[in-house]
Amino acid sequence: MSKRTPSISVLTANRLHDGIVVFLGAEGDWVEDIEGALVARSPEEAQELQAQGACDAASNLVVEPYLAEVREIGGRLVPVRQRERVRVDGPSILGDVPGYVAPAPSARAAPRRNPLPANEEGAPLTEAA
Amino acid sequence: MYRYDEFDAEFVRQRVAQFRDQVARRLAGELTEDEFKPLRLRNGVYLQLHAYMLRIAIPYGTLAPRQLRKLAHIARTYDRGTGHFTTRQNLQFNWPRLSDIPDILDELADVEMHAIQTSGNCIRNVTADHFAGAAADEVADPRPYAEIIRQWSSLHPEFSWLPRKFKIGVTAAEHDRAAIQTHDIGLHLKRLSDGRLGFAVWVGGGQGRSPFLAKLIRDNLPEADLLSYLEAVLRVYNLYGRRDNIYKARIKILVHEVGAEAFAAQVEDEWRHIRDGALKLPPAEIDRIDAYFAPPPFDTKPPAAALRMPDRAFDRWVTRNTHAHKQPGYAIVTISLKPIGGIPGDASAEQMDAIADLAERYSFDEVRVSHEQNLVLPHVRLGDLWAVYSALKAIGLAEGNAGLVTDIIACPGLDYCALANARSIPIAQRISERLSARQDEIGDLKIKISGCINACGHHHVGHIGILGVEKRGEELYQLLLGGSGAEDAALATIAGPGFGPEGIVDAVEKVVDTYLELRAGPQEPFLAAYRRLGATPFKDALYAAA
Numbered sequence: 001m002s003k004r005t006p007s008i009s010v011l012t013a014n015r016l017h018d019g020i021v022v023f024l025g026a027e028g029d030w031v032e033d034i035e036g037a038l039v040a041r042s043p044e045e046a047q048e049l050q051a052q053g054a055c056d057a058a059s060n061l062v063v064e065p066y067l068a069e070v071r072e073i074g075g076r077l078v079p080v081r082q083r084e085r086v087r088v089d090g091p092s093i094l095g096d097v098p099g100y101v102a103p104a105p106s107a108r109a110a111p112r113r114n115p116l117p118a119n120e121e122g123a124p125l126t127e128a129a
Numbered sequence: 130m131y132r133y134d135e136f137d138a139e140f141v142r143q144r145v146a147q148f149r150d151q152v153a154r155r156l157a158g159e160l161t162e163d164e165f166k167p168l169r170l171r172n173g174v175y176l177q178l179h180a181y182m183l184r185i186a187i188p189y190g191t192l193a194p195r196q197l198r199k200l201a202h203i204a205r206t207y208d209r210g211t212g213h214f215t216t217r218q219n220l221q222f223n224w225p226r227l228s229d230i231p232d233i234l235d236e237l238a239d240v241e242m243h244a245i246q247t248s249g250n251c252i253r254n255v256t257a258d259h260f261a262g263a264a265a266d267e268v269a270d271p272r273p274y275a276e277i278i279r280q281w282s283s284l285h286p287e288f289s290w291l292p293r294k295f296k297i298g299v300t301a302a303e304h305d306r307a308a309i310q311t312h313d314i315g316l317h318l319k320r321l322s323d324g325r326l327g328f329a330v331w332v333g334g335g336q337g338r339s340p341f342l343a344k345l346i347r348d349n350l351p352e353a354d355l356l357s358y359l360e361a362v363l364r365v366y367n368l369y370g371r372r373d374n375i376y377k378a379r380i381k382i383l384v385h386e387v388g389a390e391a392f393a394a395q396v397e398d399e400w401r402h403i404r405d406g407a408l409k410l411p412p413a414e415i416d417r418i419d420a421y422f423a424p425p426p427f428d429t430k431p432p433a434a435a436l437r438m439p440d441r442a443f444d445r446w447v448t449r450n451t452h453a454h455k456q457p458g459y460a461i462v463t464i465s466l467k468p469i470g471g472i473p474g475d476a477s478a479e480q481m482d483a484i485a486d487l488a489e490r491y492s493f494d495e496v497r498v499s500h501e502q503n504l505v506l507p508h509v510r511l512g513d514l515w516a517v518y519s520a521l522k523a524i525g526l527a528e529g530n531a532g533l534v535t536d537i538i539a540c541p542g543l544d545y546c547a548l549a550n551a552r553s554i555p556i557a558q559r560i561s562e563r564l565s566a567r568q569d570e571i572g573d574l575k576i577k578i579s580g581c582i583n584a585c586g587h588h589h590v591g592h593i594g595i596l597g598v599e600k601r602g603e604e605l606y607q608l609l610l611g612g613s614g615a616e617d618a619a620l621a622t623i624a625g626p627g628f629g630p631e632g633i634v635d636a637v638e639k640v641v642d643t644y645l646e647l648r649a650g651p652q653e654p655f656l657a658a659y660r661r662l663g664a665t666p667f668k669d670a671l672y673a674a675a
Contacts, residue, residue, distance in 0.1 A: 014176055014180075016155075016156065016227065017156060017226060017227055017228050018180065018181070018226040018227060018228070019176055019177070019179070019180035019181040019226070019227060020179065020180055021178070021179055057162070058161075059158070060155070060156070060157075060158040063162050063176060064162065064176070080602050081599070081602040082543065082551070082599065082602055082603055082604055083178075083543060083549075083550070083599070086178060086543050086544065086552070087178050087179065090179060091179065091544035091545060092544055092552060092555055093472060093544055093552075093554050093555055093558070096470070096471065096472055096558065097209075097211050097472060097475055098211060098471070098472070098475050098476060098477035098480060098525070099204070099210040099211045099476075099477020099478055099479055099480070100209055100210055100211055100477075101205075101209050101210040102209070103209065103224075
């Protein structure tokens with residue numbers, strides 16, 4: 001048995017019009033919360049996510065999509081790299097930024113397009129727990 | 130300060146209109162990211178970890194109150210209430226929407242500001258001594274020359290696609306506050322042997338992955354020849370600088386590989402052909418630009434001494450945050466953007482507005498941005514220091530720590546930057562909190578922190594430098610010792626194995642404790658003690674238990 005937790009991944013990018021971090025979600029939309037991200041558990045599923053990301057980048061919904069390795073810890077998705085954890089959590093020092101005003105919840109609907117294709121067994125790709 | 134003429138104003142408006150069209154085409158899908166990226170970078174727009182970032186040029190660090198108020202307005206209206214002053218004397222907004230940026234640039238144009246050439250492989254915003262035009266120890270105000278360089282380098286057709294970015298810094302004092310030896314070209318304005326003004330020209334400095342200090346290639350350049358000589362340097366670099374490897378494309382690598390003497394000979398050869406051409410600076414043109422930087426109407430009979438109040442914090446602030454002014458009865462005031470435990474270089478919209486008010490009331494409508502991420506009121510009557518201090522205290526910016534161990538430079542690091550490997554800001558905050566109680570005892574000590582090898586936090590020239598790296602997905606910090614960005618410039622050396630985010634704060638404290646234990650006395654600052662003692666006692670203290 002491998003000592004290493006099997007790696008799983010999500011597809012992340014920045015939204016084109018405002019640059020905000022997003023994840024490819026279950027409905028084929030791009031969501032701001034990693035907990036709504038589709039999770040690829042095999043190289044084949046990862047390839048499907050990447051293909052969808054390339055399609056959405058070409059459609060100018062998002063910029064520079066890429067796979068981020070995650071682990072499931074306590075029922076949550078936690079990126080493996082510190083860099084990705086910061087992207088998920090936001091700047092670690094926001095509470096100390098002088099005059100910082102958090103944005104109101106986005107009034108703009110996340111970019112949507114057709115749902116992802118089903119996998120070989122006909123089931124949709126898995127969503128994060 | 131310099132005011133736009135009709136050409137400047139029209140040029141900036143045209144650029145805004147062009148970029149507005151480019152953004153619209155990108156959002157409409159008519160431009161791909163690959164097509165758009167070089168266009169946005171030309172206008173200071175980066176895509177960072179969490180959002181777009183807009184970098185705004187503040188030429189030679191000089192701001193008018195109306196400009197600072199505009200930055201505050203933009204922070205409130207388009208960003209999240211805050212701006213970040215950088216080590217390039219620029220200001221960055223961390224959260225603008227791409228779709229808003231054309232409007233932001235239009236607002237900036239209203240106050241003669243822009244974001245042109247704050248990115249890309251071109252000549253970047255020219256930096257200068259933040260005390261320029263006020264410092265008692267300068268031979269002349271270097272900003273007119275910085276402005277002349279700005280005009281020459283803006284959209285220069287030959288130098289818009291250099292092998293790599295190019296940074297020019299200017300100082301006019303023996304004490305180098307502009308870190309000119311870390312620039313691609315560093316200019317030291319001075320009196321030449323014939324008594325006229327001229328320049329010492331340093332070339333090939335830079336930090337980043339491969340740090341080098343600049344080499345002196347000409348010590349006696351007449352001011353009239355400034356642009357033709359710069360043109361010759363840039364031409365040699367543009368011709369021979371490497372374009373096949375981004376890590377070897379800066380002029381520092383070229384100068385290092387061919388040698389300063391050979392590089393200088395090539396420059397002289399090129400210069401011979403163009404020296405007496407169109408770039409010769411006529412005295413009338415120098416005088417015309419110089420007039421924009423004429424000294425303000427100083428009170429010729431101000432009080433002779435600083436007004437001291439029975440307030441220890443005020444006395445500390447006067448001691449640390451004021452600097453000798455060339456005009457009797459005046460002082461230069463450093464506004465520390467390093468409150469204890471705060472974020473280096475950050476200022477809220479409210480703080481920017483308040484500082485603009487202070488500049489209007491007490492500093493002849495001028496504010497400066499320093500490469501050490503502080504602001505400066507360059508012309509304050511000694512009798513007004515208490516009023517300025519009190520107003521700064523009301524906005525939380527009255528820490529008397531300029532040049533002390535809590536006056537830390539830190540890049541945005543992994544909290545914002547797409548290139549970063551580790552966070553810089555929290556490390557600066559923890560060190561500031563840890564050492565603040567002893568900062569007066571410790572004395573002059575510059576800590577500089579970068580979150581990656583690109584060295585925006587100037588860690589190579591910190592008395593204590595910290596470099597954040599990534600190891601197996603986690604943050605690790607290397608400690609460097611003995612650097613300086615001043616006239617005694619030196620590159621710091623790595624002390625040994627790195628430390629985790631908690632351990633690096635302990636490590637810095639150990640270095641400081643070792644210094645306090647071994648220094649000849651309070652009059653021997655950290656860097657002098659380090660140079661006398663060498664690295665060994667500090668390494669022993671750091672790694673003895675390992």
